[in-house]
Amino acid sequence: VQEGKMLRQLALRSPASRVHGRLLSTAAVPGTANGGIVAQIEARVRGAVLEEKRSPKLRLALPEIQVDDRVLRAADELEASGCFTVLRSLTDLDEANALLKKGDVDGVVSGAATATGDVIRSALRNVGLAEGTKVVSSFFLIEAPAHSPVARVVAQGGEGSGQAEPRCFVFADCAVNPDPDSEKLAAIAQQTAESCRTFLAQQPRMALLSFSSKGSARHKRVDKVTDALAILHRDAHGTERASDFLVDGELQLDAAVIPGILQKKAPASALADQKPVNCLVFPDLDSGNIAYKLAERFGGCKAVGPILQGLSVPRSNDLSRGCSVQDIKDVAYLTVLPKLVGR
Numbered sequence: 412v413q414e415g416k417m418l419r420q421l422a423l424r425s426p427a428s429r430v431h432g433r434l435l436s437t438a439a440v441p442g443t444a445n446g447g448i449v450a451q452i453e454a455r456v457r458g459a460v461l462e463e464k465r466s467p468k469l470r471l472a473l474p475e476i477q478v479d480d481r482v483l484r485a486a487d488e489l490e491a492s493g494c495f496t497v498l499r500s501l502t503d504l505d506e507a508n509a510l511l512k513k514g515d516v517d518g519v520v521s522g523a524a525t526a527t528g529d530v531i532r533s534a535l536r537n538v539g540l541a542e543g544t545k546v547v548s549s550f551f552l553i554e555a556p557a558h559s560p561v562a563r564v565v566a567q568g569g570e571g572s573g574q575a576e577p578r579c580f581v582f583a584d585c586a587v588n589p590d591p592d593s594e595k596l597a598a599i600a601q602q603t604a605e606s607c608r609t610f611l612a613q614q615p616r617m618a619l620l621s622f623s624s625k626g627s628a629r630h631k632r633v634d635k636v637t638d639a640l641a642i643l644h645r646d647a648h649g650t651e652r653a654s655d656f657l658v659d660g661e662l663q664l665d666a667a668v669i670p671g672i673l674q675k676k677a678p679a680s681a682l683a684d685q686k687p688v689n690c691l692v693f694p695d696l697d698s699g700n701i702a703y704k705l706a707e708r709f710g711g712c713k714a715v716g717p718i719l720q721g722l723s724v725p726r727s728n729d730l731s732r733g734c735s736v737q738d739i740k741d742v743a744y745l746t747v748l749p750k751l752v753g754r
Contacts, residue, residue, distance in 0.1 A: 459751045472498050478524055519726065527586055540721055548721055581606060583602070584693065600639065670686075
């Protein structure tokens with residue numbers, strides 16, 4: 412309740428407060444009967460666009476529409492929803508991103524037939540980094556249905572009992588930065604916290620992951636994570652302060668997601684209050700990329716992304732080249748959501 416009140420107060424300060432307020436009030440917390448979080452986001456976009464009777468509809472660029480049949484089919488289905496106008500003649504990725512920067516396009520989705528590096532380089536050339544940002548990163552939205560192994564493990568606490576509920580996580584960075592230093596890792600954490608507020612309409616509860624939990628191992632790779640946490644707790648003048656979201660580290664994955672294990676491994680953790688985390692920040696691209704694919708392929712989860720973070724206009728996104736038509740549609744809805752909440 413308190414988190415919802417805080418989010419609504421923030422929404423009132425936004426230039427798009429009327430639309431944002433409706434989006435927040437209709438966004439259900441994962442675990443309710445209103446469907447998974449990805450379906451909820453689609454409903455939020457549909458509600459805002461159709462109820463507001465926006466004209467023109469959201470303008471979406473799918474530059475690979477003429478070279479990939481999956482993209483063409485997704486374009487047809489997105490237009491049939493009544494929310495989108497797909498700019499079918501716009502087939503150059505650089506041009507699409509330049510138009511996004513100018514405000515002539517509401518979202519760009521590419522990557523079905525283009526390598527991630529090329530997608531990111533085009534966004535950096537034509538959209539650029541947000542003011543004060545030195546790094547672009549990415550996240551995946553991970554939706555774990557109640558019947559999935561991931562939801563069962565979290566609910567059961569590794570003990571084989573407990574009622575599983577749907578869970579949703581933000582995993583970062585899973586697609587961009589191979590080995591971020593502590594400064595970049597802290598920046599990725601900040602970006603991920605903002606993404607959590609935007610896409611989950613929840614306050615972030617974040618774990619910075621490692622192979623160590625609160626000093627259980629000593630290594631320079633552990634130091635990187637603890638240094639990132641220290642940066643998050645400093646202001647621009649280097650003065651120690653509390654971060655503007657709940658974050659702790661370094662933590663192993665089991666400690667981060669299972670409260671009983673966290674109580675044993677790190678009872679003094681800021682996250683040791685029996686409430687689930689919703690953001691997992693990985694120390695490098697190896698672990699992040701492997702983790703989201705394990706969650707998707709072995710854990711029974713839905714993974715949507717990668718969604719780019721740190722761009723001056725945060726609405727140009729990538730696809731996995733193994734994507735389905737539904738994946739393209741899901742990323743399209745996530746791409747335009749920031750537009751509707753004033754980003």
